[in-house]
Amino acid sequence: MLVAAAVCPCPPLLVPEVAAGAAPELDAARTACADALSVLAASRPDRLVVVGPTGPDEAGPYPGGVQGSLKGFGVDTGVRLGEPGAEPYARPLPAALTVAAWLLERARWAAAPVEGLGVDQRLAPERCAETGRELAARAPRVALLVMGDGSACRTLKAPGYLDERAAAFDTAAARALGTADTAALMALDVSLAYELKVAGRAPWQVLAGAAEGAEPGGQLLYEDAPYGVGYFVAAWS
Template structure:
């Protein structure tokens, strides 16, 4: 059963070594993520599951590792309580492993990468399955909102992006599983919202769990929607 979840964005700049001179710009986001992960761990899960976007569907159950070498930073991370065998963690899951490492997490941890074109029904079903993996499951969900919030955003400006992100922020803050389940994959893809599939995994996992939500952060500092939320 799902007992708690933390929702965090996954920009590489969240890692100070990657951000370098710009690290201070995301200090507020970094602090909000730390608080959300801390609350997740304090809920006492016996199993953690990271969920984030990736180029293909992959699962890590015996540990896993990622690195920030692609950004010119000689820094590696690994999932808690496991080895380093298997494929490298996706960039989103690597951020999740980094957040858990900062928090000192030592629980058994699995990870799931989900592709951006996965259907909502499939993601909801995956979430329901994850919630049944243990009596007390905690999710760390990694994903960004629209990357089309401003003209300087990675995907340039789309007038629909602000309204889309506002609804995501509302749903995450209210633990509104129905609203997350209803996010349109087509529109989400057009708006470059990489978090859509992971958020729908969360929606499936939280069905019937009676969790309440708290929105900790909702801004778009680089034209990309970043959200931090706690469900408990």
């Protein structure tokens, strides 16, 4: 059963070494992520599952101990998702799970065993919800760390350029995340999310499925779009 969840953005810029001189711009987001992780630890989970958006080739499970790297972003920094596993794992962590692993290392996570799940960003809402229900049934007390960004079309300099629909989409998503409104999360439009380059839609709908029957309360800890991309941090418990 789901006992707690943290929702965090997944840009590599969260890592100060990647952001370099721009690192202070996301200090508030990092602090909010740390606060959300503290909610997870306080829930005393038996298992923590990190859920993040990927392409189809990177989707699937990642056991504890898998390594990730930030070399692709110009920083020779490696991270590991939880404690080392019993056997080497062929696939490295995808970018979103690598950022999550960095957040967990920064928080010195030791509250429960960790595993990861890469979710194809095009996965249908029904399959996302089903995946969430399966995750929630993995242990008596399951916590989720859900990585994902909002629209990437909030400004002219945003990665997806300016789309006037982006602000309204992000407002609705932030409200749903901040109030643990699973129905609103499931109602997020797949096609619109794709057009707005929303990386978080599928992971958020996995969270909605996992929360079925749990009725958690939600709190929005951070909401901003410093680079034209919607970043949200929320805690559910």
